[in-house]
Amino acid sequence: MVCGGTGCTSSDSNQIIAKLNQEIAGHGIQEQVEVVRTGCFGLCELGPVVIVYPEGIFYSRVEVQDIPKLVEAHLLHGKPYEKKIYEKTKQDGETLNFEETEFYKKQVRIALHNCGVIDPENIDEYIGSDGYQALGKVLKTMGRQEVIDTIKQSGLRGRGGGGFNTGLKWEFAAKQDKKQKYVICNADEGDPGAFMDRSILEGNPHSVIEAMAIAGYAIGSSQGFIYVRAEYPIAVQRFVKALAQAREYGLLGDNILGTGFCFNIDVRLGAGAFVCGEETALIHSVEGHRGMPTPKPPFPAVQGLWEQPTIINNVETLANVAQIILKGAAWYAGIGTEKSKGTKVFALGGKVVNTGLVEVPMGITLREVIFEIGGGIPGGKKFKAVQTGGPSGGCLTEEHLDCSIDFDTLTSLGSMMGSGGMIIMDEDTCMVDVARFYLDFTRDESCGKCTPCRIGTKRLLELLDKITEGKGSMEDLEKLENLSVQIKNASLCALGQTAPNPVLSTIKYFREEYMAHIVDKK
Numbered sequence: 240m241v242c243g244g245t246g247c248t249s250s251d252s253n254q255i256i257a258k259l260n261q262e263i264a265g266h267g268i269q270e271q272v273e274v275v276r277t278g279c280f281g282l283c284e285l286g287p288v289v290i291v292y293p294e295g296i297f298y299s300r301v302e303v304q305d306i307p308k309l310v311e312a313h314l315l316h317g318k319p320y321e322k323k324i325y326e327k328t329k330q331d332g333e334t335l336n337f338e339e340t341e342f343y344k345k346q347v348r349i350a351l352h353n354c355g356v357i358d359p360e361n362i363d364e365y366i367g368s369d370g371y372q373a374l375g376k377v378l379k380t381m382g383r384q385e386v387i388d389t390i391k392q393s394g395l396r397g398r399g400g401g402g403f404n405t406g407l408k409w410e411f412a413a414k415q416d417k418k419q420k421y422v423i424c425n426a427d428e429g430d431p432g433a434f435m436d437r438s439i440l441e442g443n444p445h446s447v448i449e450a451m452a453i454a455g456y457a458i459g460s461s462q463g464f465i466y467v468r469a470e471y472p473i474a475v476q477r478f479v480k481a482l483a484q485a486r487e488y489g490l491l492g493d494n495i496l497g498t499g500f501c502f503n504i505d506v507r508l509g510a511g512a513f514v515c516g517e518e519t520a521l522i523h524s525v526e527g528h529r530g531m532p533t534p535k536p537p538f539p540a541v542q543g544l545w546e547q548p549t550i551i552n553n554v555e556t557l558a559n560v561a562q563i564i565l566k567g568a569a570w571y572a573g574i575g576t577e578k579s580k581g582t583k584v585f586a587l588g589g590k591v592v593n594t595g596l597v598e599v600p601m602g603i604t605l606r607e608v609i610f611e612i613g614g615g616i617p618g619g620k621k622f623k624a625v626q627t628g629g630p631s632g633g634c635l636t637e638e639h640l641d642c643s644i645d646f647d648t649l650t651s652l653g654s655m656m657g658s659g660g661m662i663i664m665d666e667d668t669c670m671v672d673v674a675r676f677y678l679d680f681t682r683d684e685s686c687g688k689c690t691p692c693r694i695g696t697k698r699l700l701e702l703l704d705k706i707t708e709g710k711g712s713m714e715d716l717e718k719l720e721n722l723s724v725q726i727k728n729a730s731l732c733a734l735g736q737t738a739p740n741p742v743l744s745t746i747k748y749f750r751e752e753y754m755a756h757i758v759d760k761k
């Protein structure tokens with residue numbers, strides 16, 4: 240298996256695949272060995288990654304010039320090519336299967352299942368790993384309400400940031416007495432550093448198609464849309480290919496699996512506006528209008544796309560659906576905490592050894608994710624803070640390392656789950672700079688529709704600039720806090736309502752760093 244995710248592709252994994260095929264053919268073993276381009280394995284820091292089965296040996300930072308020796312040692316003589324084995328796989332001289340390593344052993348891959356396992360461009364491989372069985376089960380043996388009840392009982396909550404109960408959302412739409420309803424997959428992942436939705440689309444696109452068809456059946460919809468950012472070319476190309484294959488196999492279109500159920504999916508490309516991840520803005524963009532939020536209610540489940548009932552679920556949420564249908568609500572609800580069920584995918588970034596994608600059960604601690612799975616802080620530096628929830632979230636400190644990662648705990652600490660960005664900072668990071676970075680992002684991405692966000696984020700940034708330039712006073716710090724609260728309370732959509740979070744959380748936990756920048760301390 241060779242990782243064909245965006246990260247490894249940008250580090251020449253296509254050339255590695257070509258060289259592997261060339262060497263394998265050169266040795267005449269092409270009948271015994273198949274080279275598969277998969278989606279992301281998660282350990283992006285060590286890419287390009289190659290895993291050789293059946294042993295499950297994990298080769299890291301593979302280069303094209305390694306391939307002749309790797310093929311000769313491992314594939315011809317059955318001996319792992321020592322030079323490129325992921326070093327943590329060695330224990331007592333034995334080479335471990337990669338799933339037993341520190342990075343993988345605490346992970347539970349539900350949304351990411353099949354990523355790094357199958358060829359995402361081959362529908363037969365998806366079908367061969369239980370793919371489309373959930374759709375068959377739903378269409379042939381389950382009533383619409385039964386599907387909704389199963390998703391409700393599983394406790395699945397939206398993974399795009401809102402955390403709303405997915406089954407309940409579906410039920411609201413199902414209850415609307417309208418002929419036309421829509422299912423939208425939100426793939427407009429915009430948090431800096433987050434790439435979990437991108438990886439799912441690149442590594443397992445059929446899981447999203449299958450879930451959208453199941454959702455369509457559950458709410459009584461025949462039409463779906465995926466809104467995906469155009470900056471994700473590999474994801475878009477694989478999803479479009481997967482759609483064509485699903486149509487060819489009769490898994491999309493009219494009379495799916497001979498059951499009379501009709502469902503189609505069209506692709507809409509987003510142009511990279513962060514605000515278009517907000518569901519009302521996304522709907523306007525799909526309709527062909529400028530992507531700007533509108534007040535809720537009405538909620539999209541009642542009046543959404545072209546004023547018809549519409550459910551919007553993000554990619555990661557949908558990637559859980561087929562597994563829940565196949566394994567049951569109780570199985571899913573048995574993972575995680577009382578109010579946050581299942582798993583969450585995080586994009587680990589910043590000052591951490593193992594940057595990449597991890598999927599962990601809800602309720603795991605920040606310490607386990609950062610120090611056990613993430614391998615800790617590089618260069619023996621000290622951990623300082625972790626930012627969860629991207630520009631809408633907040634920074635947490637060492638005292639929070641043993642807190643549980645779940646929707647409610649993170650919110651109670653002044654941060655949030657968000658879509659799953661997790662940026663780690665070490666002792667060298669200036670927290671005022673961090674707040675400034677995120678605010679600069681939200682100021683840029685403000686759609687400008689409402690004054691508190693449009694003008695407020697600009698004024699906040701000016702205050703932060705003044706402070707970081709060493710020209711700030713205590714009065715400025717007070718203004719920063721007051722204005723942040725005003726913006727949170729008065730903005731129209733979640734972008735503005737959460738934009739001050741990085742400022743407020745860094746003032747709360749790192750006030751001394753602001754004070755260090757302030758000259759006039761009176």
Ligand code: SF4
Nearest residue numbers: 687688689692732735
């Ligand atoms: Fe636009 Fe910001 Fe107002 Fe949202 S809060 S509508 S992004 S100006």
